[in-house]
Amino acid sequence: MKYIAAALLLFVACKAETPVPALDTRAPIETLYVAGPQAEVRAKAQDGAPVISTYQNGEALAVLSKQGDWLEVRAGDGSGWVRASDLGTAQEKTAEEANPTPKFRVMPLPVSAPGAHGEVYFEADVNTDGEVVNVKTLSNTTGSEGLAGQNANALRAAKFQPIVIKGERKPFKYYHKVSY
Numbered sequence: 001m002k003y004i005a006a007a008l009l010l011f012v013a014c015k016a017e018t019p020v021p022a023l024d025t026r027a028p029i030e031t032l033y034v035a036g037p038q039a040e041v042r043a044k045a046q047d048g049a050p051v052i053s054t055y056q057n058g059e060a061l062a063v064l065s066k067q068g069d070w071l072e073v074r075a076g077d078g079s080g081w082v083r084a085s086d087l088g089t090a091q092e093k094t095a096e097e098a099n100p101t102p103k104f105r106v107m108p109l110p111v112s113a114p115g116a117h118g119e120v121y122f123e124a125d126v127n128t129d130g131e132v133v134n135v136k137t138l139s140n141t142t143g144s145e146g147l148a149g150q151n152a153n154a155l156r157a158a159k160f161q162p163i164v165i166k167g168e169r170k171p172f173k174y175y176h177k178v179s180y
Contacts, residue, residue, distance in 0.1 A: 024079050028062035032071070035088035035096065036103075037130075037162045037169070041080035045070035052080045057164035058093060100163045102174050105130060108154040111147065116180040118142035120151050124176060128169035130160035142180055151178050 034055050042049040045067050053075045055061060061082065062074040070081045088096070118141035125134040135155050140148045155176055162169045 032087035033093040039086040041075045045081040103161045106159040108158040111150045122176045124174045130162045
């Protein structure tokens with residue numbers, strides 16, 4: 001009988017409800033939009049903090065507070081932190097969609113050539129993931145095909161933020177000039 005009572009007591013103790021956190025009902029101070037391909041919302045205002053949510057390009061986020069380079073935003077029933085540079089205003093979002101500007105995630109490494117003079121001009125095809133898939137030399141006034149080839153390889157290794165228009169990633173052409 002005492003085993004039954006202990007089991008019943010254990011069952012009741014385990015059944016106790018976990019308290020539900022209170023909803024964050026603060027009024028937002030502004031609404032901003034994801035400016036890059038995506039914005040990661042973190043548990044703390046630190047790059048290494050766990051990601052609690054991810055929002056895609058163009059999605060609106062309610063800003064609750066600001067702390068240096070970080071913005072506290074509403075995420076689900078609570079809040080989290082996103083880098084201010086990952087968000088923009090409605091006007092910036094509209095302007096960027098009308099005239100997208102390619103932005104590097106990984107820039108091409110510079111090619112050193114002491115004594116070289118002139119310019120090399122390239123056209124790069126960039127896919128929807130921001131990867132350079134083809135490079136064409138449009139002009140080379142340096143007189144060195146090897147130098148043009150090294151710069152083309154450096155551009156092939158570059159990575160871009162994807163261009164997003166109306167929620168859809170688009171391939172694009174990028175024109176790159178290297179001067180010596």
